[in-house]
Amino acid sequence: MSKVALVTGGIGGIGGIGLATVRRLAADKMKLVVADVSDKAERVTEELSSEGIDVALIHCDVGIEDDVKRTMDEVNHKYGRLDILINNAGIGNTEVKLTDLSIAEWQRVIDINLTGVFLGMKYGIPLLESSGGGAIVNVSSLLGFKGKKLMSAYNASKAGVITLTKNAALEFGRQNIRVNAVAPGVIDTPIVDGWREQEQKWKILSTANALRRIGTPLEVANAIRFLVSEESSYITGTTLMVDGGGLTF
Ligand SMILES: NC(=O)c1ccc[n+]([C@@H]2O[C@H](COP(=O)([O-])OP(=O)(O)OC[C@H]3O[C@@H](n4cnc5c(N)ncnc54)[C@H](O)[C@@H]3O)[C@@H](O)[C@H]2O)c1
Incomplete structure (x- = not known):
């Protein structure tokens, strides 16, 4: 039986990590569900379907509890199961000093990047x-x-x-659920377009790692694929750096 995998933020950014992950997991013959808010989502889903990928789109804002709950209900209704969950949806932030950071901007980023992961796991x-x-x-x-x-x-x-990844790994290991994270460095996706436009900054950021280059979405997707495969069957609660040695730099 094919596994069912849900990828949040799996469609919007053309060339994003989510889309690379969808293609990578589809190559392993999984059925894919993509949860996204992007207005490009329908067009990209059609393109994926035309490539023969078994993919369903659910409009879902990961920061909204009712959306995430409804998404999981729809997955259950359509497939009757879920085997793999990739909480990928995320946004950058407006770059300001901490003292100038508005509560609205703080909340927007936390809602999507952190609460979104919590809600994905909760439901x-x-x-x-x-x-x-x-x-x-x-x-x-x-x-x-x-x-x-x-x-x-x-x-x-x-x-x-x-930390949330560690909590979930501890609480659900006995249920045969492994929970891991990946920590990408600078990856060539739309989320870093703002940095790319600043020539000097980009030169520094894109080479601030041991390999002296930016990473590709496929390199992150390959790491994600490893962490959901049987090859990582004794790995849980960990965060795998996919940063070209950025943390050690
Ligand atoms: N690109 C990098 O350098 C980099 C580095 C480290 C971590 N990341 C993380 O990787 C993940 C994917 O980012 P990416 O680089 O592929 O960027 P991206 O902008 O291409 O992808 C982000 C995706 O999330 C979706 N999304 C945004 N808000 C959403 C919401 N509220 N609900 C549902 N979907 C939503 C977008 O539509 C898009 O499909 C993010 O969590 C990001 O923080 C990226």
């Missing part, structure tokens, strides 16, 4: 449990490990994801 784990177990990968960031000026909300949200 996804019961489905994984009733399917006999499964695997979750939460997308954190190199910036969940180290500080970066003007990125307080993003840094805090991604650090929270690392």
Whole structure:
């Protein structure tokens, strides 16, 4: 029987980590469900279907509890199971000093990047449990490990994801559910377009790692694929750096 995998934020950014993950898991013959808010979602889903990928789209804002609950209900109704959950949806933040950071901007970033992961697990784990177990990968960031000026909300949200991953791994290991995270460094996706436009900054950011280059969405998708596969059957509660050595730099 094909596994059913749900990827949040799996469609919007053309060239995003979510879309690369959808293609990577589809290559393993999984049935894909994508939860996204993007206005490009329908068009990209049609393109994926025309490539022969078994994919369903659910409009879902991961920061809204009712949306996430409805998404899991729809997955249950359509497939009767869920085997793999990738909490990937995320946003950057407006770069301002902590003292200038509005509560509205703080809340917007925390709602999507951290509460979104919490809600995905809160409503996804019961489905994984009733399917006999499964695997979750939460997308954190190199910036969940180290500080970066003007990125307080993003840094805090991604650090929270690392700890939340450990909590879930501890609480649901006995139910045969493995929960891990990936921490990408600078990856070539639309989310870093703002940095790319600033020539000097981009030169520094894109080479601030041991490999001296930016990463690709496929390189992150490959790590995610490993963490949901049987090859990682004794790995849970961990965060895998996919940063070209950015943390050690
Ligand atoms: N690109 C990088 O350098 C980098 C580095 C570290 C971590 N990350 C993380 O990787 C993940 C994917 O980002 P990406 O780089 O592919 O960027 P992206 O902008 O291409 O993808 C983000 C996706 O999330 C979706 N999304 C945004 N808000 C949403 C919401 N409220 N509900 C549902 N979907 C929503 C977008 O439509 C899009 O499909 C994010 O969590 C991001 O923080 C990216």
